[in-house]
Amino acid sequence: MTTPFRDDAPLAPPPGCPAHGADAPGGGPRGIDIPSPAGPASTGPASTGPASTGAGSTEPGAAGAGSDRPGLDELPVAELRRLYGPEAEADPAGLYEKLRAEYGEVAPVLLHGDLPAWLVLGHSANLTVMRTPSRFSRDSRRWRAFQEGLVGADSPLMPVIAWQPLCVFADGAEHRRLRGAVTDGLNGTDRRGVRRFVTRYTAELVEEFGPSGQAELVSRFAEHLPMLVMTQLVGMPEEYGPRLVDAARDLMKGTETAIASNDHVVAALRRLVERKRTDPGADLCTRLMQHEAGMTDEEVLEHLRVVLLAANETTVNLIADTMKMILTDDRFRAHLSGGHMTVPDALDQVLWDAPPMSLVAGRWATGDTLLGGQRIRAGDMLLLGLAAGNVDPIVRPDLAKPLHGNRSHLSFGSGPHECPGQDIGRAIAETGIDCLLTLLPDLRLAVPEEELTWTSAWLSRHLVALPVEFTPRERQAAEDSAPPAAAPAAAPGASGAPIPAPLPAATPFAGPTPVGPSPALVAGPRRGWWARLTGWFRR
Numbered sequence: 457m458t459t460p461f462r463d464d465a466p467l468a469p470p471p472g473c474p475a476h477g478a479d480a481p482g483g484g485p486r487g488i489d490i491p492s493p494a495g496p497a498s499t500g501p502a503s504t505g506p507a508s509t510g511a512g513s514t515e516p517g518a519a520g521a522g523s524d525r526p527g528l529d530e531l532p533v534a535e536l537r538r539l540y541g542p543e544a545e546a547d548p549a550g551l552y553e554k555l556r557a558e559y560g561e562v563a564p565v566l567l568h569g570d571l572p573a574w575l576v577l578g579h580s581a582n583l584t585v586m587r588t589p590s591r592f593s594r595d596s597r598r599w600r601a602f603q604e605g606l607v608g609a610d611s612p613l614m615p616v617i618a619w620q621p622l623c624v625f626a627d628g629a630e631h632r633r634l635r636g637a638v639t640d641g642l643n644g645t646d647r648r649g650v651r652r653f654v655t656r657y658t659a660e661l662v663e664e665f666g667p668s669g670q671a672e673l674v675s676r677f678a679e680h681l682p683m684l685v686m687t688q689l690v691g692m693p694e695e696y697g698p699r700l701v702d703a704a705r706d707l708m709k710g711t712e713t714a715i716a717s718n719d720h721v722v723a724a725l726r727r728l729v730e731r732k733r734t735d736p737g738a739d740l741c742t743r744l745m746q747h748e749a750g751m752t753d754e755e756v757l758e759h760l761r762v763v764l765l766a767a768n769e770t771t772v773n774l775i776a777d778t779m780k781m782i783l784t785d786d787r788f789r790a791h792l793s794g795g796h797m798t799v800p801d802a803l804d805q806v807l808w809d810a811p812p813m814s815l816v817a818g819r820w821a822t823g824d825t826l827l828g829g830q831r832i833r834a835g836d837m838l839l840l841g842l843a844a845g846n847v848d849p850i851v852r853p854d855l856a857k858p859l860h861g862n863r864s865h866l867s868f869g870s871g872p873h874e875c876p877g878q879d880i881g882r883a884i885a886e887t888g889i890d891c892l893l894t895l896l897p898d899l900r901l902a903v904p905e906e907e908l909t910w911t912s913a914w915l916s917r918h919l920v921a922l923p924v925e926f927t928p929r930e931r932q933a934a935e936d937s938a939p940p941a942a943a944p945a946a947a948p949g950a951s952g953a954p955i956p957a958p959l960p961a962a963t964p965f966a967g968p969t970p971v972g973p974s975p976a977l978v979a980g981p982r983r984g985w986w987a988r989l990t991g992w993f994r995r
């Protein structure tokens with residue numbers, strides 16, 4: 457299936473997308489209950505406050521309300537808030553609310569180097585930007601700041617926004633070609649196979665720390681599971697898994713061995729592509745190579761890397777935050793033990809309240825237009841405020857109201873770049889958490905909730921550690937260590953879906969392996985692109 461989007465197509469979601477319903481073409485995704493556009497704009501925020509033409513309004517070239525607003529470059533820099541630095545990182549959600557109160561749906565902010573950009577805070581305005589690529593392009597070369605030479609090669613923004621020939625930076629026909637291959641490749645994944653891998657790797661991870669009766673779930677579980685599963689889905693040999701997990705963690709943490717870790721990953725992907733040429737299989741690598749898009753080997757390698765990184769960091773965050781919520785939130789504890797609240801419900805709540813990516817950077821205006829009452833000029837940069845949009849008072853007047861089954865959050869994006877791996881990410885998180893709760897039924901937090909901390913960067917937030925304790929679990933024979941084929945109905949957190957039978961015994965999980973330097977297999981630019989992708993999350 458190729459991506460159904462045309463640049464100027466009506467605002468239709470991809471067919472079959474779980475985040476959308478047929479009743480919401482161009483409007484809210486499935487289940488959304490959005491009051492009529494009025495917006496905080498109409499309630500009169502201060503400062504350069506919005507003269508909104510309605511939630512998410514875009515009126516190219518219109519001389520209507522908002523056209524007298526100052527452009528981004530006309531705003532006094534000294535009065536704008538920074539999206540980076542200690543204040544922003546200490547309380548990003550608080551910053552978003554201040555900006556919403558001051559400006560409404562779309563606020564001017566300063567990025568690293570005090571470069572101005574628009575932060576989109578409104579739910580509807582975010583959807584408008586994501587679903588209108590003819591006005592809001594993914595091609596960062598359009599950024600006026602680039603064209604005016606204001607962004608140095610060493611800017612911390614570069615890893616995130618420097619253009620590369622990849623689907624994430626492409627629009628139109630080129631995006632359709634590359635994204636079509638990625639989407640078809642991911643859609644070809646056997647969903648039952650995903651759950652089997654998750655079940656097996658969860659059992660292996662629990663096997664490692666189970667006998668001690670205590671564990672730190674971010675570093676011992678959440679940071680391992682997605683990459684272990686993804687290496688199998690892309691077609692990597694079994695033994696690559698643990699070392700790639702370590703390499704990915706090393707890269708994300710920006711340690712001094714990051715370059716060597718990157719080389720290791722690139723070398724592994726290069727070997728994989730070479731091998732699949734003569735030994736194709738039922739895996740993503742083979743599907744990309746054989747796709748009618750006619751990807752070159754280099755494009756296959758680079759897109760495998762995009763997929764691995766996009767999948768890893770987001771799913772790690774989703775698992776960690778959902779486990780934290782399950783262990784600390786009375787609503788979940790009570791409901792889980794009563795059997796009413798399911799793990800999918802917990803995931804939905806986290807996807808609303810703690811999106812794995814808080815911001816997406818970005819989109820670039822193709823022409824002059826209006827958005828949320830602000831005057832956007834051609835070449836302006838816009839940041840998609842997923843976390844801010846998810847708590848927009850227009851769509852969530854009562855944040856305490858449960859959102860079970862409502863998937864109209866922004867956490868997977870929307871429009872032509874909407875996350876193509878969301879089903880896989882959800883399946884990894886849901887099945888992994890289900891299995892963990894089944895294997896360790898009396899799992900509990902080992903520290904007071906107030907001691908849990910997060911690190912924030914401008915694009916995402918990370919739970920630092922989640923210490924837990926439980927009744928020590930005896931080591932099992934490998935074939936006995938996975939949960940039974942059908943989980944007991946009363947198992948805490950059981951989603952209702954039977955947990956698949958374990959795979960045959962695998963290479964035992966080897967634990968952390970030091971990532972040493974690998975031969976210089978890659979030229980500089982590739983190294984840069986890996987850093988750019990990691991920068992999505994850690995900058």
Ligand code: HEM
Binds near residue numbers: 624635771812816870
């Ligand atoms: C479960 C947690 C995940 C979250 C919250 C998430 C979120 C997102 C978001 C918000 C975007 C859109 C960026 C934009 O609009 O520019 C995106 C794009 C993408 N995601 Fe995910 N993602 C997740 C998991 C995954 C997984 C498991 C995969 C792969 C198996 C994946 C592959 C991708 C790719 C390839 C793109 C780029 C698509 C494009 O630009 O056309 N993601 N993701």
